[in-house]
Amino acid sequence: MLRASGLTKRYGAHTALDRLDLDIRGGDIYCLLGANGAGKTTTINLFLNFIAPTEGSVEINGTDVTRHPVATKQDVAYIPEQVTLYGTLSGLENLRFFAGLALGHELPRERLLALMTEVGLDHAAADKRVSMYSKGMRQKVWIAVALAKQAKALLLDEPTSGLDPHAAAEFSDLLRRAADRGVAVLTTTHDLFHAQQTATRVGIMKRGRLVESLEGAQIGQTDLQSLYLQHMRA
Ligand SMILES: Nc1ncnc2c1ncn2[C@@H]1O[C@H](COP(=O)(O)OP(=O)(O)OP(=O)(O)O)[C@@H](O)[C@H]1O
Incomplete structure (x- = not known):
């Protein structure tokens, strides 16, 4: 591969x-x-x-x-050392944006929430602003993007x-x-x-x-x- x-x-x-x-x-x-x-x-x-x-x-x-x-x-999906996301958006909104960019179309909220759950971010975490996230949580969003993309x-x-x-x-x-x-x-x-x-x-x-x-x-x-x-x- x-x-x-x-x-x-x-x-x-x-x-x-x-x-x-x-x-x-x-x-x-x-x-x-x-x-x-x-x-x-x-x-x-x-x-x-x-x-x-x-x-x-x-x-x-x-x-x-x-x-x-x-x-x-x-x-391929890439997770750099400095995990950058939009701090003023929620984890879910970041996933919607970056998965949308990768796929060329937007995923429905239920699918985005399912991806967040799959990487260990529950609904409350998914709706929090990313500026409140730890590095581990930000990485999980990027793993969710990779899953959405089926990298x-x-x-x-x-x-x-x-x-x-x-x-x-x-x-x-x-x-x-x-x-x-x-x-x-x-x-x-x-x-x-x-x-x-x-x-x-x-x-x-x-x-x-x-x-x-x-x-x-x-x-x-x-x-x-x-x-x-x-x-x-x-
Ligand atoms: N743009 C560049 N111009 C000149 N030398 C470079 C450039 N980029 C990397 N190098 C050199 O290439 C070598 C390998 O660098 P690289 O960044 O791949 O190391 P690394 O194993 O990832 O190190 P680290 O653990 O510090 O991240 C180093 O000697 C570095 O100085």
Whole structure:
């Protein structure tokens, strides 16, 4: 669903991403770890076509992102680290607006409320102004937009930064439910605990290169912190 082949991004002489190969399938929750500047956000930005690759290619659902930017956007939903919504509107009104933009038509109130309930925002919360929302609640609205859009892939940049442990656990549940429905999830994080609890696959990046890949049961059996530090010190 999300595929990078030989994906490289250079800024002048600096290589931000160096020949990355990734193949993330529906149902995967792929957590990309790495120090500041390792190339995680660059990877997400390439999938979103915010920047163009220097070499290599990026595909979403078998379609090249650079050649077909509009078509590929339809299959993907993105939740940035700073979750922006209109503060003076309610959560429900924000969902109506952003889901409407994504779909090209407005959804009825009952459907919007059902989506809000699905992500854990009850009717009282749905009708509150977003300026009263926590970061976790704002993220839920964006997950609801992704559900409304029936996105096949979900991209997230540092989703648990600034979330308390309860909100982070709730967020992990939402990601797992999306993956169970066949969505491919790619998330960057500095939160090793979140990665260990949530990921079905983990990649560790260092200076633009993928230096470690873990899958399934390996993740639970590995001391992720020691492995991570070992790579950072090497
Ligand atoms: N527009 C740009 N011009 C020049 N260099 C850039 C640009 N954008 C990113 N870089 C460089 O590319 C490298 C990778 O950056 P990136 O933002 O992908 O790192 P990251 O792993 O997401 O880090 P963080 O954990 O801090 O978010 C860094 O060395 C960064 O300075």
